[in-house]
Amino acid sequence: MKDIKDFENRIICGDCLEIMGDLPDESIDIIITSPPYWNAKNYESTTSRSKMPKKYSLEQYQKEMTDIFFQAYRTLKKGRYCCIVIDGVTVEKRYYNLPMIFQTFMEEMGFVYHIPLYWLKPLGSQGMWKSGATWSLRCLKPLTYYPNQRLEHIMLFRKKEPKECEGQTDLKYGELKDWLDNVWVIKTASTELHKCPFPVEIPMRLIKLLSFVGDAVLDPFNGIGTTAVACRESNRRYIGIEINPDYCKVAEQRLANIPKMRFDSIDDASHPPQVETQAKRGVA
Numbered sequence: 001m002k003d004i005k006d007f008e009n010r011i012i013c014g015d016c017l018e019i020m021g022d023l024p025d026e027s028i029d030i031i032i033t034s035p036p037y038w039n040a041k042n043y044e045s046t047t048s049r050s051k052m053p054k055k056y057s058l059e060q061y062q063k064e065m066t067d068i069f070f071q072a073y074r075t076l077k078k079g080r081y082c083c084i085v086i087d088g089v090t091v092e093k094r095y096y097n098l099p100m101i102f103q104t105f106m107e108e109m110g111f112v113y114h115i116p117l118y119w120l121k122p123l124g125s126q127g128m129w130k131s132g133a134t135w136s137l138r139c140l141k142p143l144t145y146y147p148n149q150r151l152e153h154i155m156l157f158r159k160k161e162p163k164e165c166e167g168q169t170d171l172k173y174g175e176l177k178d179w180l181d182n183v184w185v186i187k188t189a190s191t192e193l194h195k196c197p198f199p200v201e202i203p204m205r206l207i208k209l210l211s212f213v214g215d216a217v218l219d220p221f222n223g224i225g226t227t228a229v230a231c232r233e234s235n236r237r238y239i240g241i242e243i244n245p246d247y248c249k250v251a252e253q254r255l256a257n258i259p260k261m262r263f264d265s266i267d268d269a270s271h272p273p274q275v276e277t278q279a280k281r282g283v284a
């Protein structure tokens with residue numbers, strides 16, 4: 001097993017199951033991620049090296065996710081959160097409730113389902129999901145109804161036993177007030193460079209609400225580095241793992257446009273951060 005410092009502030013290209021196996025126990029302060037949505041989305045478009053087979057069963061998916069999130073449980077510190085952005089998928093005209101599957105295996109592992117948040121995409125901004133609704137409209141007859149899917153779950157799981165967690169916060173009163181509602185209306189991010197990135201606003205809110213300045217944040221399905229961008233902008237350490245080398249390159253490019261963090265090692269986290277200039281967020 002390696003030292004956590006070997007992973008910090010890096011985009012690591014590879015299979016998260018393998019790479020997380022090298023992370024020390026209880027070394028991560030928060031996990032923020034959006035895993036692949038079973039086979040509803042094809043991430044292979046820009047690479048020939050993606051690990052996802054063309055078609056694999058729900059059981060295989062469930063097993064793969066359980067193994068990966070077991071590593072999440074092992075590497076997360078006690079009392080800290082694993083935040084999962086996920087929603088159901090319709091495959092061959094049948095709806096599969098992925099949040100329910102995640103809740104089951106996460107609870108079996110020992111996580112406590114803290115609270116569901118919902119990401120509501122403003123009208124007209126639901127991106128890829130609108131194809132079913134477009135088809136419905138084209139048919140214009142009863143029994144062919146597929147509505148736009150504008151809601152996604154943001155599932156917050158906590159690793160017990162909760163400890164009194166101490167640290168420096170950058171959460172402002174006005175932000176907390178604005179985010180107290182459990183439906184977050186946030187625009188989708190551009191899908192120019194990735195098929196389904198989440199907007200920076202989502203990891204940014206979770207980071208401020210559920211972590212301290214200087215904390216280590218893991219995203220095992222890093223995509224084009226949205227969580228890492230939020231970390232750079234909020235003085236957290238990021239560890240981003242992504243299997244698609246093209247997405248890793250985009251993530252590196254986005255991060256290159258953002259000023260370096262103040263903290264270079266975990267020991268520096270006790271010192272107050274300097275004021276950073278507002279960084280350009282790149283894609284999202």
Ligand SMILES: C[S@@+](CC[C@H](N)C(=O)[O-])C[C@H]1O[C@@H](n2cnc3c(N)ncnc32)[C@H](O)[C@@H]1O
Binds near residue numbers: 033036
């Ligand atoms: C829903 S997307 C995440 C997008 C990300 N939140 C963003 O904003 O860019 C899921 C990502 O997981 C990656 N992925 C799939 N299987 C993986 C694995 N075993 N290890 C690491 N990454 C994987 C896919 O290539 C895809 O980019």
